[in-house]
Amino acid sequence: MNHIGGVAAGQIETISGDHWITSSQDDLRLRRPLDGDVAVDVAILGGGFSGLWTAFHLLSGNPSLRVAIVERRFCGYGASGRNGGWCSPRFPVDPAPLIRRYGVHVARRVMEAQQNTVGNFGEMLAKAGIDAEFRHTGLLSIARGEQQLASLQKTFATYEALGLNEGNRLMGAQEAFEQVHVTKISGALHSVRGATVHPGKLVRGLAHAVEALGARIFEGTEALSVRRGQDAAICCETGIVRASRAVVVAGEAYLPGLSGFRRDLLPMSSMIVLTEPLSDAQWEAVGWRGGECLSSQVHTKNYLTRTGDGRILYGSRGAPYHFGSATRDDALQDDAVFETMRDTVREWWPALSDITFTNAWGGYLGVPRDWMPTVHFDPDSKLAVLYGYTGRGVSTSTMCARLTAGLVGGWQTGLEGLPFHRARPRKWEVEPFRWGGVRYVQNALARIDAAEEQSRARPIDAPLAEYLSAQ
């Protein structure tokens, strides 16, 4: 039986176009939903990386804790089961704005913490007993056209200023082309840090790992509200999960649907198209032997991954923002957007003009008003939150979960003094101002990219759009 969001256990219904969950080789039967009241020490809302890693670190630090996770659909239903698979050494806020806001010393500590998370990722997976096709690939940011070079040079200069340029190297057009045979390539910034994972294997593997440590997971169970204070609990239609120590809210882009969290984050969609596995001859034409996390410097962002089974994944910003921060799955089935993305792959590599695209899907990532992730725990209200990783949550959620577990569990992680450990962020504007502002910026960034692509003059409002979208 295919069933989601209800009470009957059956096979989970993956999202349209899914690749990662289907290929995770996991048992895809829905776990039992909540049926009655339960008392635990820590109740967690959300079965993605944030919720599951928090449970993992909590139980690794204190195996006697009673932990329960409430997940509306299934573990990996959200961004954790839909992403590009980059385990990025880059923090959600870029180095220059980090320095501007917190100074050089703190900026360097934040970036080192993120890099260490990626550096230790493989070890953590081994500890959790998860084979998620983790590969240390490095990162290759390319410039396509002269106009994209400045951004790479600026990034490199900022790394130099922070004393963190070791392992980063600028490449000229010829050397960059030898790395990856992309048309119009004019240079690259190569970083030895950075890795890729199979997100489906990671999120599904994590669910088993936390169950093995004693956590209970209730899938097909929607949290209707979160109670704080003495009666802290997650309240669902079919029961209440009472928490003596903390309720951890880890719902990321879906939080605007929950009372008390409606304007903490903005759900931004991102879309992905995936090719069939390439033949050896096709890979010869593509280059990209290192399988680095690959991107160019467009305003609308893009990310490419060479998957473990030899496909090309191309992702970029997706459908327009929906009024009221809605996160409907059907809004992510935009054939026009998918076709433009497929065209981009063919344009980057004309040798792939006949390649078949097997999958196309989208997902929602959570954007805070100031682009800064948040970890917060208030022992009085017993409420903990971790969220707001924009498109860099694979590694950042892991780091934030380690901090959350330490705060709730009562031990030090060394991350306490970093600026993402803070009060909850400034809220997004009320509608319709939110809709108007976000739609304008999305449209303007696409116009800037189109003008640059066609070597036309930039739109007159480019500075305004860049100012409004700056971190």
Ligand SMILES: Cc1cc2nc3c(=O)[nH]c(=O)nc-3n(C[C@H](O)[C@H](O)[C@H](O)COP(=O)(O)OP(=O)(O)OC[C@H]3O[C@@H](n4cnc5c(N)ncnc54)[C@H](O)[C@@H]3O)c2cc1C
């Ligand atoms: C298309 C796409 C590509 C991306 N690519 C990358 C990438 O390559 N690298 C990178 O670092 N990051 C990437 N990201 C971002 C990254 O995937 C996320 O930041 C990360 O997965 C967030 O994990 P999470 O657990 O916080 O949220 P999610 O994985 O979204 O999990 C939240 C969970 O909470 C559940 N939930 C929400 N509300 C309720 C409720 N009321 N009751 C019960 N359950 C609820 C949801 O069903 C969901 O399963 C991408 C995101 C998308 C969408």
